[in-house]
Amino acid sequence: MSPKTPEQNARIRAESRQRIMAAAMHLFARDGYERTSIAGIAREAGVAKGLLYNYFSSKEDLLRTLILEAFSGGDEQIANLVAADPRSTLRNLLKWFFDEMRQRPEHWRLITEITLRVDKYAFVHELAKAKMEEYVQVLSRLFAQLNYTDPLNEARLFVGILDGIGVEALVLKDDYPLAAMEKFLLKKYCDENK
Amino acid sequence: MSPKTPEQNARIRAESRQRIMAAAMHLFARDGYERTSIAGIAREAGVAKGLLYNYFSSKEDLLRTLILEAFSGGDEQIANLVAADPRSTLRNLLKWFFDEMRQRPEHWRLITEITLRVDKYAFVHELAKAKMEEYVQVLSRLFAQLNYTDPLNEARLFVGILDGIGVEALVLKDDYPLAAMEKFLLKKYCDENK
Amino acid sequence: MSPKTPEQNARIRAESRQRIMAAAMHLFARDGYERTSIAGIAREAGVAKGLLYNYFSSKEDLLRTLILEAFSGGDEQIANLVAADPRSTLRNLLKWFFDEMRQRPEHWRLITEITLRVDKYAFVHELAKAKMEEYVQVLSRLFAQLNYTDPLNEARLFVGILDGIGVEALVLKDDYPLAAMEKFLLKKYCDENK
Amino acid sequence: MSPKTPEQNARIRAESRQRIMAAAMHLFARDGYERTSIAGIAREAGVAKGLLYNYFSSKEDLLRTLILEAFSGGDEQIANLVAADPRSTLRNLLKWFFDEMRQRPEHWRLITEITLRVDKYAFVHELAKAKMEEYVQVLSRLFAQLNYTDPLNEARLFVGILDGIGVEALVLKDDYPLAAMEKFLLKKYCDENK
């Protein structure tokens, strides 16, 4: 008789929104942004096409939302990896990275693909640049503490290594020796006896 | 009006084909595969849309042809980089890589983008895997000659580094310090005094 | 919480209904029937979309209601314009018409637009025809009293003039010399010395 | 074997374009611009939806083309109505107008509807204003030659009359006494004995 309470509506909205975002993330990651249709996302989410536009103003707005959330979600997690000594921090970071590659490869595939299509989605350029610089700065300090002679470029190299391994693991999938590389890098960067 | 000789026809065919491929490569690289239209390729090539289907059975077939050629073209060039001593070979390789990133970034953007869309274009998976293994083997031998303790993984790391720097340079464009990284890597891998 | 009395309910109903109608009239007039959305009307009226369907069975029903009311509303006003002598009645009529064009141009734009879309909204045809004949009859009597030789066609002409000036004023807006035409027609039809 | 000659193509294109324009004119006029779908136009024209976009960049572009053509077509015809003496010119004009209303009512319905929806299609405002002023000027000269005391406003009135009768004839259709009004106006404006 009486309309739904604001709380009920908020919950319903949050749920629908979440389902749509999860479906979109899955499909964007699996098939790429361009190859994913709104109809497909709606079907995957189990809602009608039109509902999507109650929550996102366009397909690109949905993408933007996912990207922003992915980037900011990453930030929090990385903040948790910082340890007392630099070598442990590096170790945590490497372990986190390889775990992610094993557990959410599709998620990272999307991030990588979108990041490469920079021209079309200009906001990504700024975002990626800011993140990159942030990571390089943090790593640079770590390498300085470890007395590397050129910590800035070591930091850039380290980021590049992770990026490169990421791309290769995404392409070669089970054929890429993730475990071996993890061990190798842990030894190279975190071995106390070195 | 007069019937053409078989030789003339062959030449004409080769030329048209080449123009179409050049136009397609340019546009695929600049705008991405999905965002490039057959009409656009035909316009860029200065031919009619229909002609395209005399040479390629579909848009994807055209893509496939370009990818195959790009990969095999790379092979030849890399073969030329091999020098007498391993350190010079590494130096040539690094210099070639950084030159390519400076001169044909869009070309490599396409290769990278397509390579990431592995599921859709399954043939790429095999191709990429074969190339990767080939490169790793060659590099592995180089690192063995240079007495690295784990030459196989060093080779994988090296390939990963180039991949990663490539991705970052493509994303950050002029904001990425290509020159600094080139110098840094040349010192790290090719400095005789080390 | 406490159950409302029937009187309260009736008042609430009347108010909601009125707000919806006012909002719809405003938007239909400003943007046209097709370009106005139910969502927009609800927003303008400050009610939920669903409520609209408690009072009107469809968008078209809402339109119909507005049209009927506009026509019958006009009747009342026009009845008040009748004066003792025919020339004064004509003068009142002209003044009322030009005042309306100045004060509620959008209202008349809607009436005109809808009236033209006769096929789609068949009920308008009958309505318009009935009104037209009624006006022509009244005017015809006026012109007969003023000893015009062909009062029936003079009446039709007079109605046509008002319609025509209405359309032109709606199209040309501030570029149409409403004041000059008002003066001109008053002189033509109501000048005692003529 | 050989491709179509440019002449063949030009003819084919002109024909298709014409069929699409005729279909669009018909449907826009009958159902209104908003209620007419591209699919409907294509069906009426007997072509595929896509073909429409080979000739017009959008639905609005198609409308614009039709409007411009309708306005410029009118110009030519009206130029032919000018006669040696002003009374004959007026007679030609009135006859032309009533003939048009009898023969192409739907055409004029479209012009009127679009002209009223000025806000959305700003280019119409300018067009209509220019035409109106042009007609008023020509008529003003005619009325001056006929020694009317206020030729400018007489001209405006005359244009208004035609507009008004047009609107009413469009709405009332066969119920509007077009013939009677024609005779009445011819007598009023063109009777030599008056």
Next chain:
DNA sequence: TATGAATGAGTATTCATTCAT
């Protein structure tokens, strides 16, 4: 009485592909 989340048919537009010439 009133709400607003949800639906799905409908819209304009794009584009790979075909085919008569």
Next chain:
DNA sequence: AATGAATGAATACTCATTCAT
């Protein structure tokens, strides 16, 4: 070998309407 007019399935997006609360 080459053309480009034509096709129609697919796409993102809109919006009147329903209905559980």
